[in-house]
Amino acid sequence: MELSRRTFLKNTALVTSAFIVGFYLPVKANAAEDTKETNTLKPNAFIQIDADNTITFFMGQAEMGQGTYTALAMCIADELDAHWEAVHFKASGIDPVYNSVFGPWMLTAGSTSISTKQLEMRQVGAAVNLMLKKAAAARWNTDLSNIKTHNAELMNLKTGDKFTYGDLVADIKTMSIPQDPELKALKDCSLIGKPTRRHPSEAWAKVTGQAEYGVDVRMENLKYAAVLHPAVFGAKIVSFDASKALKRNGIIKIKQIPNGISVIAEHWFQAKEALNYIDVVWDKGEFAKISTKDIRKEYDALLHTPGASMRRDGDTAKAFKEAHSIISADYEFPFLAHAPMEPLNCTVHHTGDSAKMWTGGQVQTVYQKVCADILGLKPEAVEYNNTFLGGGFGRRAAANADYINDAVYTAKDEAWPIMTLWTREDDIRMGNYRPMYKNKARVALNKHGDITAFEAKVVGQPVVKDTILGFLFKDGVDWAQWDGLTDHPYSIANHDMQAHSPSSPIPVLWWRSVGHTQTAPLVEGIVDEAAYKAGVDPIAYRISMLEDLRCIKLLEDVAKISDWKNRKKEKNIGYGVALVKSFGSIVAQVAKVKVSKNDFKVLKVWCSVDCGFAINPLNIENQMISGINFGLAPTKYSEITIKNGEAEQNNFYDYLVTRISDAPDIQVSIVNSGDKIGGIGETAVPPIFPAVANAIFDATGKRYHSLPIKIS
C-alpha cells in the first residue's frame, strides 16, 4: 500500500500551499492482519486546508444515500470550527487509513460508518484546530486561551486581530500533530447532535443533476459496453455467432468474457440493442430443470433433518413435554434483488502496466484488487476512483464482484476507457439476491403464558461464507442465518436453534439489514403469537420478558407516541408492534394497517429508535423513513421466483417495489440513551416486516408468516 499512499499524497500535494492532515488510530476488531504501529500519529489525508482557506474533507466511507458524508463531516467540522456551509468533500483514494472495522479493506457496510469513525473524525478535527491555535499564539505572541476559533477563522480576543486558517498553512506544516486533543463537550457542539440537513454541496449537486455517479463518468474516447448474460443460473456458452450484431451501427467489438458476451460500442444504447442479434448456443446445465417449487421441496426436506447448531441451551425436549401450550409456525421468504436505482456499472481503462477504474463501490479496496488480479497488475497500479452511489443496500459490495468482473474483462487489453453498464434486467435477473429461506419456529408456553422454550430452524444459502466476511461463518453456521435469532433480547430458558446451508448456482449476497430480514419476522412474529395466546397486551408481554432497560424504555416510548393504549378498535384496522436490536441500535415500531378483501395498506408507522447518541437527528429520522419504505417492498410485493433455472422477474413491472402511494405516514422518536453509538442505515428495515404482519393479524385474526403477504 506504500506506493498508493505516495501516489495519493503526491496527487493531493499538487494543490500548492495546502496542508493535509490525518491520523492513524487503529481499530481493534479483527485487525490482526493489520500489524501497523498502534496509537502513533501518521500524516495522511482527512483534511486539506488551502492557503485561500478552502477546506476539503476526504471521505473514505462511501455515500450511498445513508448520510455518512454529512454526519462524518459534521464531526470534523464541529471540532475544527470550520465554516460548515463552505467545506468541500472529496471521495478519498484507497489507503489503509480508511479501512473498516471489519478488516484490512475499505468497506461501507453493517451500519458502521458513524459508530466506528465518528470519534476518530472528531479527533482529526480537534487536532488541527489545536495546531492552528498554537500557530496563531506564536504569531501573536499570546496565550492559547486568548484565541477563539469560529467559521475557519482565528481571533485574538485581546486585540481583535484575525487570521483565516489558510493564512497559517505554512506555520502548521512542520508542526507535530497533537496525539490526544481535547474534544468539545457535547453541549458546546454546534453541529454534533443538532438536526442537520444534507450538506448543501451534496444536496445541491443532487437536485441539479450535477452529482457524479459511476454511470455519469465521462472522458475522452470513452466507449460503452453491454453484456449478454446467461438467463439460466450457471449456464455456459457453447458457441455464438455475433456476425449480425457486428454489422450494426456503432458496434466496435464483440468478445466473450467469463460471464457472457460483451458488446463494445460507441454508445451504450447501440451495444444494448445489438445484444438481440447475437445467436448463442447455451449449455444450460442441470439447474435448467429447477423451479421455485423444487427449491421449496429441497428446503422442506432439510427442515426435517438435524442441522448445524446455532444455539443450544437448557432442555427444550423437557420444556415442550411439560408445556401448557405450543405454538409452531412455518415461514417462507423469497429471493430478493436489491434493485438500487442506479443500474450497476464500472468504467475501466487498461493502459498496459497500469489501469484506472471508476465506480460507486462499497468495498473499494476489494474492487481495486479484483481489477488488478484480472489485469495481472499489482493493486497499487490500479487507480481506483469512487463516485456517489445511486443506492447500495449491499449490492455495491458484491462478494463475487460480478459487474466489476464484467467491466474489467471487457476493458482488458483494449485501447479505450470502457464503461460497462448493466441493464435493469441484468440487475434483477443476475442473482446476488437476499437468499430464499424456509424457516420453522416453535415455542412452548407454561400455564402463565410465558415462553419456556424456543426452537427454530433456518434453511437458506449462506451469505458471508467464502467472502471477506468469512470469519462470520463459524461452526457450519452463517451470520445471516443467526443474526437477530440466537441473540434475541427475550428471557427464555431453553433453546434449540439449527441451520442448514443448501447450495445452488444462484449467487446470494447481504441485503440491507442482512440476517434480520429473515430472523425479525420469525422472532417478532412468534413472540406476538405467544402474547395473544397468553391473552396479554403485545407490548406488555414483550416488556415482561425483557431485561434490557433500553429495549423496555423504547417499547414504552413507541407505546406513548402511538397512543397504543387508546388505539381504537375499528373494522379492518389493526395495530402491530415489533422490537429489533440490530447493528448496535434498537428500533421499535407500531404499524397501523387497513386490510381489504385482497389487499392491505400500511396507514401509519410510529418508530422509536435508540442508537445511543444521535449525531445527526434529522438524518436518523430520514433513515427510519427510508428503512420502513424499503422494508415495505418485500412485505407487500417483492419476490424473485425461479422457473426452469431462470429468474421469472425482469424489471420494475414484475419486480414490484414501494411507490409513493404505498408510503405510510411515519412518526419518528429518537431516544438518546447515552449508550455506545450504534448503526442507523439498516436498523429500521427489520421491524417493519413483523410490525405489519402483526397488525394484519390484529385486523383479521389471521397470521401471515411468509413474505410477501398475500391477503387471502
Added chain:
Amino acid sequence: MTTKLKIDGTTYDVTVDEETPLLWVLREYLNLTGTKYGCGVAQCGACTVLLDGKAVRSCATNLKEIGDKEIMTIANKTDPLLKKVQEAWVEEDVPQCGYCQSGQIMNATGLLKANHNPSEKEIVAGMNGNICRCGTYNRIKNAIKKINAGA
C-alpha cells in the same frame, strides 16, 4: 441524420439514428448526464424530462417523436418553478442517494405546471410513476406541498 433539439434554451444539432431514445442522446451524445437511466421501460421515472412543459419518460421517447418541442431537463438554470422545486427539495432534506431525484423533481415540476396547488391525493397520483428505493416519498410529499407554484 441530423436532428435539431431545443434543450434548456440551447439548440443542439445531433447526428443520430432517430429511433434512439432521447435519454441516450442527452446522456451520451450531449453528455447531459443529469437525466438518469433507471429501467429503460418507463417504469421508474428516473429519466423524466419536460416536453413543452409536460413530463415524459425520455427512455421511452424516441428522437423522432420530439419534433420542435422544447426539452427541459434537470440542468435548466432559468425556469423559476424548477428552481422553487429544487429549493424545496433541499429545504425538506429530500435527497438520499439522490439518483432518482432528477426524475422526481422534473415530474413534480410537470405536475405543478399543470396544477398549481395539488391535493395530497393528486400529489400521490401524479408522482406514483417515480420510484425511489431510498424511500424518500414522505419528504417528497412535504416538499411539493410547500411549493407555491402560482406565485
